[in-house]
Amino acid sequence: MKILIVEDERITRITLANLLNKEGYEVDTASDGEKGILKAATGAFDVIITDLRLPGKGGIDILKAAKESNESCVVIVITAYASVETAVDALKLGAYDYITKPLSPEKFISLMNNVHDYLQIRQENKKLKKRLERIENKSVIGSSPSMRKLLETVKNVAEHDYTVLVQGESGTGKEVIARTLHQQSARRDQPFVAINCAAIPEALIESELFGHEKGAFSGAIQQHIGYFERAHKGTIFIDDIDDFPLNLQVKLLRVLQERQFVRVGGMKTISVDVRVVCATKVNLEMLVRENRFREDLYYRLHIIPLHLPPLxxxxxxxxxxxxxxxxxxxxxxxxxxxxxxxxxxxxxxxxxxxxxxxxxxxxxxxxxxxxxxxxxxxxxxxxxxxxxxxxxxxxxxxYPPYEEFIQEKEEEIIGWALEKTGQNITRAAELLDLPRGTLRSKLKKLNRFRE
Ligand SMILES: Nc1ncnc2c1ncn2[C@@H]1O[C@H](COP(=O)(O)OP(=O)(O)OP(=O)(O)O)[C@@H](O)[C@H]1O
Ligand SMILES: [Mg+2]
The missing domain is CATH 1.10.8.60 (Helicase, Ruva Protein; domain 3)
Structure with missing residues (x-):
């Protein structure tokens, strides 16, 4: 809390400054109205204590200058008993309180401690409001029993650093849930870093995630800090984890177990403090069975599985x-x-x-x-x-009857493929992802088979 004292009486000025210094506050002083206004106008002070009657500009001018440059500045005016009315005017103009001369050190300190608490609460309040806004803007809608249950789990696990695996079809809100987890955790004011494995070319995934040193490979012209390091103290969200290259899965496993890795082409072990949330559209267990996903990694990810039901x-x-x-x-x-x-x-x-x-x-x-x-x-x-x-x-x-409708569409799409490929059945079949024989028999049925 930074405090400015504007007071022309040297003794009072020094006494107040000493009292506040002893309480551990940061204090600056000004000995007349003009100097006071200059300092107040910087907007650098949380609190300004000013005498009302000063040579040159008075306390009311300082109050106005202070409020103009920093609306939330707390201003306290000092007044003689005789001019309490002016002090009341000051309150109307936004002063926080007034104190009368002769000053009582105890009362003064108690007032300042109140101001300190007030500022702290106000700060806290601001933060809460911001957070509330964030929650309202990004709120997860869902009062169906399945969503309620899911949101309850999210609330319960948010505070812990467990790895979470969000499963669900495309568009069910997996990223929304990952962000909610982050927002509801103690990491909320730290970064939330989202990456999509399916969107990064496989060859780049390692250096994007873990970073690389200058010269690690041709094209690595400078050091690169990866997503894991950028997410330090926050949350990393790895989307489409099922697309994570098999040869890098060990490295990811190590990060999950030890929160440590080495940049590509580097020697130094980097430690990070991150919460890991992954998402997948496909059943990872199936990939494990097909040896396309490491079983040990699967169990590491599967600590808290969250399933998002389709709409x-x-x-x-x-x-x-x-x-x-x-x-x-x-x-x-x-x-x-x-x-x-x-x-x-x-x-x-x-x-x-x-x-x-x-x-x-x-x-x-x-x-x-x-x-x-x-x-x-x-x-x-x-x-x-x-x-x-x-x-x-x-x-x-x-719509026409089902069979008719389907046949019409079939004819349409086959016609399109044939046209695209210059009537080449083999290539048209490839384009349609159909076995060639199937396409031939369909063409026969549609009376379009010409050879
Ligand atoms: N419960 C919800 N409440 C409000 N908005 C939602 C909710 N679920 C999803 N959305 C909105 O739907 C869109 C898709 O959500 P999101 O990107 O989280 O889905 P996803 O499961 O990650 O999809 P994909 O599998 O394609 O990556 C977003 O615009 C998101 O804001
Ligand atoms: Mg997504």
Whole structure:
């Protein structure tokens, strides 16, 4: 807490400064109004104690200058008994309190300690507000029993440093859960570093994760600090861990066990303090059985497994998610225009792309809807994915019978592949990822077989 004392009486100035110094506060002084204003205007002080009556500019001017440069500065005015009225004016202008002369050292120190507590609480409050904002912005929506249970587990394990493995289909919110874990842990003010193994070329994964020394390989023109080091004291989120190269899995295992590694081309052992959260769309156990994933690493990752259910298994979360996405896009007012059939459509669909697909759908609605909202968002619009899932009867009348529909599509895609490949059946089959024989028999059936 930095304090400025503006007081023309030398004795008072020195006495106050000494008292505060003894209490361990950092103190600066000014002996008249002009000097006081100059110092106050820097905005460098948490607290300014000023006499009201000073040669040159008075205490009220200092109060104004202080508040102008630093609105949260605490100003205390000193006044003689006779001019308490002026002190009250100062309070109206935002002074924190006033003290009267002659000064009582005990009262003065007790007041300063109160100010100290006040500033600390205010600071704390600011931090809490920030955190609350963060939580509100990034909140995880989900009140279905499965999500509730999952969020309860997240809360319980967040504080510990256990490695967490988040499993779930694409778009179910694996990264959202990883971030929530980080936010709810003591590491929240430290970095959250997210990397996606599927997005980094395999040859680069090692140096991206663990860093490299200058000259480690051709192209390593300078030292590179990897993601693990950048996540020091925070959380590292490794997405698509199933894509982690087999030959690097030992190195990852060592980091998980000892929190130590060596940069590529380096000698020095680097120690890091990181919480590791991984995510996978595929069943790692299956990869272990196929010898594509180390069993020991699997058990290390599997300490706390979290399973994110697909959206179709927690449809009751859909309305809240829809509300959340509309609001996130600043289109909360559109919610009142949504018809019941709108939700019916959403609930009937099976959402193969999960929450991300739902979010994209809402984005499209917001982007394409302006007038006639109620009509557009009712039943029978083209904003929904064409397919309405199992047993959704609402759009049956828009489609030809199943077999006919499939045949038509088949013809269309085969025609496209043949055209692309200059009518070369072998290459068309490759393009469609079909055995050549299958394509031939399909062509026969479609009466398109020409040889
Ligand atoms: N429970 C939820 N509440 C609010 N938003 C969510 C929720 N789940 C997912 N989302 C949103 O859905 C989108 C996809 O989520 P996220 O990226 O976490 O999914 P993912 O499982 O990591 O997907 P992928 O497997 O494709 O990497 C994000 O925009 C995210 O904000
Ligand atoms: Mg993801």
């Amino acid at each position: 179709r298994e927690r449809k009751e979360d859909i309305p809240a998610l829809v509300g959340h996405f509309f609001k996130k896009l600043g289109a909360g007012n559109m919610l009142t225009h949504l018809e019941h059939s709108f939700y019916d459509n959403l609930m009937a669909y099976h959402w193969p792309g999960n929450v991300r697909q739902l979010e994209n759908t809402v984005e499209r609605i917001v982007a394409t809807t302006d007038i006639g909202i109620a009509a557009t968002l009712g039943a029978g619009n083209d904003l929904f994915p064409a397919e309405t899932g199992q047993g959704a009867p609402s759009s049956n009348d828009q």
